[in-house]
Amino acid sequence: MxxxxxxxFNYTTPKITIPRNRKKGRVYISYHYEGVRYRHYNGNSLALxxxxxxxxxxxxxxxxxxxxxxxxxxxxxxxxxxxxxxxTIPILRDALxxxxxxxxASNLSSTYKKNLVGxxxxxxxxxxxxxxxxxxxxxxxxxxxxxxxxxxxxxRNYINRxxxxxxxxxxxxxxxxxxxxLASRTPPAKAKAVLHIPYNDDQLKQLLDFLKKTSPNxxxxxxxxxxxxxxxxxxxxxxxxxxxxxxxxxIMLSGNENKSGKVRRVFxxxxxxxxxxxxxxxxxxxxxxxxxQHKEHYxxxxxxxxxxxxxxxxxxxxxxxxxxTIYSFRHTAAIKVYRKTxxxxxxxxxxxxxxxxxxxxxxxGLGEVNDERLKDMMPELW
Numbered sequence: 422m423x424x425x426x427x428x429x430f431n432y433t434t435p436k437i438t439i440p441r442n443r444k445k446g447r448v449y450i451s452y453h454y455e456g457v458r459y460r461h462y463n464g465n466s467l468a469l470x471x472x473x474x475x476x477x478x479x480x481x482x483x484x485x486x487x488x489x490x491x492x493x494x495x496x497x498x499x500x501x502x503x504x505x506x507x508x509t510i511p512i513l514r515d516a517l518x519x520x521x522x523x524x525x526a527s528n529l530s531s532t533y534k535k536n537l538v539g540x541x542x543x544x545x546x547x548x549x550x551x552x553x554x555x556x557x558x559x560x561x562x563x564x565x566x567x568x569x570x571x572x573x574x575x576x577r578n579y580i581n582r583x584x585x586x587x588x589x590x591x592x593x594x595x596x597x598x599x600x601x602x603l604a605s606r607t608p609p610a611k612a613k614a615v616l617h618i619p620y621n622d623d624q625l626k627q628l629l630d631f632l633k634k635t636s637p638n639x640x641x642x643x644x645x646x647x648x649x650x651x652x653x654x655x656x657x658x659x660x661x662x663x664x665x666x667x668x669x670x671x672i673m674l675s676g677n678e679n680k681s682g683k684v685r686r687v688f689x690x691x692x693x694x695x696x697x698x699x700x701x702x703x704x705x706x707x708x709x710x711x712x713x714q715h716k717e718h719y720x721x722x723x724x725x726x727x728x729x730x731x732x733x734x735x736x737x738x739x740x741x742x743x744x745x746t747i748y749s750f751r752h753t754a755a756i757k758v759y760r761k762t763x764x765x766x767x768x769x770x771x772x773x774x775x776x777x778x779x780x781x782x783x784x785x786g787l788g789e790v791n792d793e794r795l796k797d798m799m800p801e802l803w
Contacts (some may be wrong), residue, residue: 617744
C-alpha cells in the first residue's frame with residue numbers, strides 16, 4: 422500500500438521507478454508535494470545535467486538515477502518547491518523537421534546530409550496527416566515497417582534507409598520526445614559481402630602514369646589517396662596550402678576537416694612530396710586550395726566527374742577492372758600496410774577508423790582477414 426503524504430510535512434521522500442519493460446519505458450523519480458505527485462526524468466528542473474535515460478549501460482543509468490534522486494531530496498529539504506511543469510512535446514511533423522534542421526547545421530558530410538533530407542522527404546510523404554499531426558509515441562511499428570519495406574529492392578538500399586530513419590528516431594528519443602527507436606525494432610537485413618578489388622603493382626604504375634599525362638588534378642588526388650590514405654571527396658578535395666608543412670613532410674588536419682573528428686597528422690611519402698612541390702610553387706596564399714588555387718574548393722562530385730571521364734579510356738586500354746574506383750587506391754594502400762606490418766592497430770591509425778571493428782570489416786572486404794589462418798587448417802590425406 423502506497424504511503425500518502427503526511428500532513429506534518431508538505432512532501433514525501435523521492436523514490437525511483439524502473440519500468441518492467443526497460444526498452445519501452447523510461448526510468449524516473451517521483452514524490453508528492455502538497456498532495457500533488459511529481460515525476461522527473463532528468464535534472465532539468467534543478468538546472469542539472471543529469472540524464473539517466475540517455476545512458477546505454479544499465480549501471481551508469483542506475484548511478485545517474487540515484488544521483489537524480491539525491492539531488493531532488495536535497496533540494497526539497499532545503500526548501501525548494503516544484504512547479505507544475507508542462508513539457509511540450511512537438512508533433513511528429515515538427516519533431517522530424519527540427520531534427521533535420523539541427524543535422525543540416527552540424528559538421529556532417531554533404532552526402533550524409535543529402536541522405537537525411539531524402540529519407541525525411543519520403544517518410545513525411547508516406548505518413549498520413551493524422552500521423553504527422555500527433556506525437557511520435559502514437560506512431561505504430563507496423564507503419565514504419567510498411568515504409569521501410571518499400572526499399573526491399575536490395576539489402577543495401579534497405580539497410581541505408583533504415584539507418585537514416587533511425588537517426589531521426591534516435592534523436593527524438595534522446596530529446597525525450599518519445600520512448601523508443603521504432604526503426605531499431607524493425608527486421609534488420611544483412612547485405613551480401615562485396616570483395617573490393619585492389620590494384621596490382623603493374624596496374625598501379627600504369628594507371629598513375631596515364632592520369633599524370635591526362636588529368637593532373639585527378640592524378641594528384643589518386644596519389645594522395647594511395648600514399649597518404651586520405652579520403653578523396655572530403656579530405657583531399659579541401660586541402661589548402663596551410664595544411665601542408667613547409668618541408669612538405671606532413672599534412673595537418675583539424676577535427677572539423679576530416680571524417681574522424683580528431684586532429685589528424687599524416688606523413689607524406691617522398692614520391693608524394695615531389696608532386697606537391699611542383700604544385701605548391703605556384704601557390705602563395707595559405708588559404709588557397711591546392712587544386713583550384715583559390716580559396717574555394719571544387720564541388721564534392723568533382724573527382725567523381727573527372728574519374729568518369731577518364732574511366733572509359735582506362736578500360737579501353739586495359740588499365741582498369743570492373744568495380745575499381747578512386748577508393749581502390751586507398752584499398753590497395755591498406756593491403757600493402759597490413760601485409761607489411763600484420764598489425765591492424767597500425768592500419769586503424771593510418772586509416773583513421775573510429776574503431777577496430779571498422780578496420781577488420783574493411784580488411785574482410787579486401788579478402789585479407791582469416792585467409793592465412795585457414796591455409797594451415799586444410800585437411801591432410803596421410
